[in-house]
Amino acid sequence: MATIYIPEEVKEGFILISEMNLNDVNSLVKILADIRAGDEYDSIIQRLNEVFENKSRILLQTVVSFSGLIGKDDATVEEVAKNLAESFIQDYQKSKEEEVALEKNLNIILSNVANLRKNIVSRRSAYDNESILRSSKLITDLRILFQDDLSNKNRDAVIIHKLHVEYQHNFSDKELYFTLDLKDLNRLKAEIEKAIEKDQIIREDYKNNLNILF
Incomplete structure (x- = not known):
C-alpha cells in the first residue's frame, strides 16, 4: 500500500x-x-x-x-x-x-x-448522503403588524411556524431552520403520514421474509 x-x-x-x-x-x-x-x-x-x-x-x-x-x-x-x-x-x-x-x-x-x-x-x-436526523421541533409564533399609528388597535397578525432540525453529517453536528405556514404544515403532515403508512405496509408484508434492522 x-x-x-x-x-x-x-x-x-x-x-x-x-x-x-x-x-x-x-x-x-x-x-x-x-x-x-x-x-x-x-x-x-x-x-x-x-x-x-x-x-x-x-x-x-x-x-x-x-x-x-x-x-x-x-x-x-x-x-x-x-x-x-x-x-x-x-x-x-x-x-x-x-x-x-x-x-x-x-x-x-x-x-x-x-x-x-x-x-x-x-x-x-x-442514508445515501450520510446525513442523519438527531432531533427536530416546531416553534409557533404570533407576529403582530402595527399600523403607522401605533395607537391604532386595528392590527393585522401572522402566525409563523419555525422548524428547527438538528442533524449529523460525517460526525459533525449541524442545524437548519425553516419558516413554515399552515399550508406547509399540512403538506408536511400528509407526506409524513404517507411515509408511516408505507413503513407499516412494508413491515407487515415482509415480516416473514426479511430481517428489517430499523
Whole structure:
C-alpha cells in the first residue's frame, strides 16, 4: 500500500490509540464486537463513554475512518496497521516507540471491526448522503403588524411556524431552520403520514421474509 494521508481531524484519535494500554484496547474491541447492524452511532458512543468518556466520539470517528482500508487493493490487517502507523509517525513526527505501540494496537482493533463495517454498510445503504436526523421541533409564533399609528388597535397578525432540525453529517453536528405556514404544515403532515403508512405496509408484508434492522 502507498502512504496513507491521515486527516488532521482524526489526529487526536490516532494519538489516543497509540497511548492505549492492553486493557483499553480490549475494552474497545469488546464494544466493537457487540455492535449490531442497526445500531445508531449515538448508542455506540454512549457505550464507549463508559470507558473513554469525552474521547469517545473522536475515537469512533478515527476507527471508522480507517476500517474501510481492509481488503482495499487486497491489503491485509497487518499491512494496513503497519502502513497507518508509519504514515502517522511520518506526518506528525512521532517517536519509534509510539509507532510500535500504535501498530500493535491498530492490529488488534482492525482484527475486530467486522461488525462495525457491517453497521457502516447498512447505515450508508439507508442514508445515501450520510446525513442523519438527531432531533427536530416546531416553534409557533404570533407576529403582530402595527399600523403607522401605533395607537391604532386595528392590527393585522401572522402566525409563523419555525422548524428547527438538528442533524449529523460525517460526525459533525449541524442545524437548519425553516419558516413554515399552515399550508406547509399540512403538506408536511400528509407526506409524513404517507411515509408511516408505507413503513407499516412494508413491515407487515415482509415480516416473514426479511430481517428489517430499523
